[in-house]
Amino acid sequence: xxxxxxxxxxxxxxxxxxxxxxxxxxxxxxxxxxxxxxxxxxxxxxxxxxxxxxxxxxxxxxxxxxxxxxxxxxxxxxxxxxxxxxxxxxxxxxxxxxxxxxxxxxxxxxxxxxxxxxxxxxxxxxxxxxxxxxxxxxxxxxxxxxxxxxxxxxxxxxxxxxxxxxxxxxxxxxxxxxxxxxxxxxxxxxxxxxxxxxxxxxxxxxxxxxxxxxxxxxxxxxxxxxxx
Amino acid sequence: xxxxxxxxxxxxxxxxxxxxxxxxxxxxxxxxxxxxxxxxxxxxxxxxxxxxxxxxxxxxxxxxxxxxxxxxxxxxxxxxxxxxxxxxxxxxxxxxxxxxxxxxxxxxxxxxxxxxxxxxxxxxxxxxxxxxxxxxxxxxxxxxxxxxxxxxxxxxxxxxxxxxxxxxxxxxxxxxxxxxxxxxxxxxxxxxxxxxxxxxxxxxxxxxxxxxxxxxxxxxxxxxxxxxxxxxxxxxxxxxxxxxxxxxxxxxxxxxxxxxxxxxxxxxxxxxxxxxxxxxxxxxxxxxxxxxxxxxxxxxxxxxxxxxxxxxxxxxxxxxxxxxxxxxxxxxxxxxxxxxxxxxxxxxxxxxxxxxxxxxxxxxxxxxxxxxxxxxxxxxxxxxxxxxxxxxxxxxxxxxxxxxxxxxxxxxxxxxxxxxx
Numbered sequence: 001x002x003x004x005x006x007x008x009x010x011x012x013x014x015x016x017x018x019x020x021x022x023x024x025x026x027x028x029x030x031x032x033x034x035x036x037x038x039x040x041x042x043x044x045x046x047x048x049x050x051x052x053x054x055x056x057x058x059x060x061x062x063x064x065x066x067x068x069x070x071x072x073x074x075x076x077x078x079x080x081x082x083x084x085x086x087x088x089x090x091x092x093x094x095x096x097x098x099x100x101x102x103x104x105x106x107x108x109x110x111x112x113x114x115x116x117x118x119x120x121x122x123x124x125x126x127x128x129x130x131x132x133x134x135x136x137x138x139x140x141x142x143x144x145x146x147x148x149x150x151x152x153x154x155x156x157x158x159x160x161x162x163x164x165x166x167x168x169x170x171x172x173x174x175x176x177x178x179x180x181x182x183x184x185x186x187x188x189x190x191x192x193x194x195x196x197x198x199x200x201x202x203x204x205x206x207x208x209x210x211x212x213x214x215x216x217x218x219x220x221x222x223x224x225x226x227x228x
Numbered sequence: 229x230x231x232x233x234x235x236x237x238x239x240x241x242x243x244x245x246x247x248x249x250x251x252x253x254x255x256x257x258x259x260x261x262x263x264x265x266x267x268x269x270x271x272x273x274x275x276x277x278x279x280x281x282x283x284x285x286x287x288x289x290x291x292x293x294x295x296x297x298x299x300x301x302x303x304x305x306x307x308x309x310x311x312x313x314x315x316x317x318x319x320x321x322x323x324x325x326x327x328x329x330x331x332x333x334x335x336x337x338x339x340x341x342x343x344x345x346x347x348x349x350x351x352x353x354x355x356x357x358x359x360x361x362x363x364x365x366x367x368x369x370x371x372x373x374x375x376x377x378x379x380x381x382x383x384x385x386x387x388x389x390x391x392x393x394x395x396x397x398x399x400x401x402x403x404x405x406x407x408x409x410x411x412x413x414x415x416x417x418x419x420x421x422x423x424x425x426x427x428x429x430x431x432x433x434x435x436x437x438x439x440x441x442x443x444x445x446x447x448x449x450x451x452x453x454x455x456x457x458x459x460x461x462x463x464x465x466x467x468x469x470x471x472x473x474x475x476x477x478x479x480x481x482x483x484x485x486x487x488x489x490x491x492x493x494x495x496x497x498x499x500x501x502x503x504x505x506x507x508x509x510x511x512x513x514x515x516x517x518x519x520x521x522x523x524x525x526x527x528x529x530x531x532x533x534x535x536x537x538x539x540x541x542x543x544x545x546x547x548x549x550x551x552x553x554x555x556x557x558x559x560x561x562x563x564x565x566x567x568x569x570x571x572x573x574x575x576x577x578x579x580x581x582x583x584x585x586x587x588x589x590x591x592x593x594x595x596x597x598x599x600x601x602x603x604x605x606x607x608x609x610x611x612x613x614x615x616x617x618x619x620x621x622x623x624x625x626x627x628x629x630x631x632x633x634x635x636x637x638x639x640x641x642x643x644x645x646x647x648x649x
Contacts (some may be wrong), residue, residue: 079557079558096240107556
């Protein structure tokens with residue numbers, strides 16, 4: 001098992017050939033590694049995340065994640081791969097407004113029953129357990145309207161962690177939280193992901209959070225593309 | 229399964245908007261189907277005012293005119309036909325039955341129809357419907373009268389009441405020019421409602437009509453002569469009638485009979501096939517039907533637009549939702565399905581609610597509509613056309629969901645997983 005969890009080879013993405021938005025020669029993340037990717041706005045962050053989640057396909061190059069080559073897969077297969085392998089946390093507005101908190105957390109499991117790597121507990125039990133650890137138990141059966149932004153992000157973390165997917169991607173999830181909340185959020189997220197050896201890619205412009213992680217990489221250093 | 233559940237949750241999450249949307253569909257469907265029922269009801273009622281009659285016979289003239297004064301009690305005959313001609317034609321081998329009609333007088337705006345018992349025995353409308361009596365029975369004597377149901381409901385006439393008929397035609401409730409004051413007619417029978425012009429008639433025996441005109445043969449009354457009205461029915465001599473209804477023994481004989489009548493040597497006569505005359509008349513009125521159809525269709529288009537608009541307007545706020553669903557592995561195809569299914573669901577609920585509304589409205593309103601407008605409405609059986617319309621509405625519902633769905637598809641391609649605020 002010496003394969004890296006994620007590897008990018010000669011990755012190119014562009015709308016126009018002469019001006020690549022993203023060009024990465026070589027990049028790897030190890031199994032269960034927690035990586036901090038410093039990506040200020042305009043560094044090609046959105047493009048990279050769209051490629052890693054299989055929303056977009058690269059113009060050329062290769063993306064290997066968890067022993068799967070994403071590039072030759074059909075769109076449907078890539079959607080399926082994302083649903084089964086990736087937990088994703090957005091910067092904000094993570095929740096579906098017409099579902100309760102619990103329904104939001106359980107949604108990925110209902111869309112992709114194969115996502116579950118939990119052997120011992122039922123899905124609802126593990127949802128309760130996660131909710132307890134993130135301190136949102138009392139909101140489980142309420143609508144999402146009354147939650148503060150911090151609470152909403154914790155629900156989003158629950159949803160990303162449910163089923164313990166091998167890969168967790170966070171797109172500046174703490175940018176709208178205050179410092180104390182941000183550190184607490186990170187602690188819980190990282191300790192939970194560690195239990196199931198999930199690989200974590202955390203994208204942020206805030207270098208102060210980097211010390212929580214195993215390694216720090218700057219996107220502007222690995223991206224040779226010309227970002228407009 | 230998850231997708232369907234999501235659709236339901238999403239609809240109920242936007243309760244107010246979706247309820248309004250469903251209501252607007254329901255109202256337009258109910259209105260459209262209602263207009264359609266009235267349209268077909270009016271046409272059916274019109275075309276079935278008279279049935280099983282093969283020929284209407286009267287003095288030579290316009291065929292529409294003959295139909296109008298004989299069946300619809302509209303307009304006047306220019307000339308009458310001799311009673312002897314009636315007797316001769318009615319006695320022909322190919323004639324199964326005949327009904328004489330004699331017009332000219334009125335009672336408070338309602339036409340007096342001189343006829344015989346044959347009217348109640350033989351007249352058919354709306355297929356095989358026959359005249360029934362609400363109360364009483366047919367006239368047996370010269371000064372007895374049977375009234376149509378309108379006179380019972382509107383003028384509150386009842387069995388045993390005595391009425392004076394007017395000479396010539398009078399306005400409803402208006403001044404009468406000359407009343408036949410000498411003898412009153414006694415109401416002996418009230419006809420059950422037929423939703424045809426029959427309801428507006430006052431029916432007396434041919435002999436009765438002759439009797440009230442004793443002494444008026446010259447046009448004005450001779451005051452000196454004392455007229456004896458108490459002669460038995462059989463002794464009164466009938467000289468002329470206005471028109472007659474005939475049923476031939478077979479369809480084939482109808483055309484021969486019509487030719488015989490048109491070539492009748494005794495006096496200029498004409499035989500008209502009611503079905504043909506009726507459709508000729510309906511052709512003239514077709515703009516009514518067409519405008520009803522147009523109104524109905526516009527109502528429906530507005531309703532369908534409502535769905536598209538409500539789905540489309542929620543699209544921007546749902547961009548985030550779509551990104552979230554995409555991040556959880558829902559494919560673009562399924563997102564399109566979500567939108568289309570949601571609009572389809574609203575349309576289906578709207579259609580069901582609309583049909584329910586219409587059925588209950590018809591249930592309560594049909595008797596009233598029938599009494600006041602003589603439009604016969606059937607509440608149970610949707611026509612074949614209506615099914616096509618409903619399928620059309622469902623199709624339009626799918627389309628109206630498809631437009632926002634396609635928009636959502638392109639938004640999603642453009643957004644990727646980035647959420648635009």
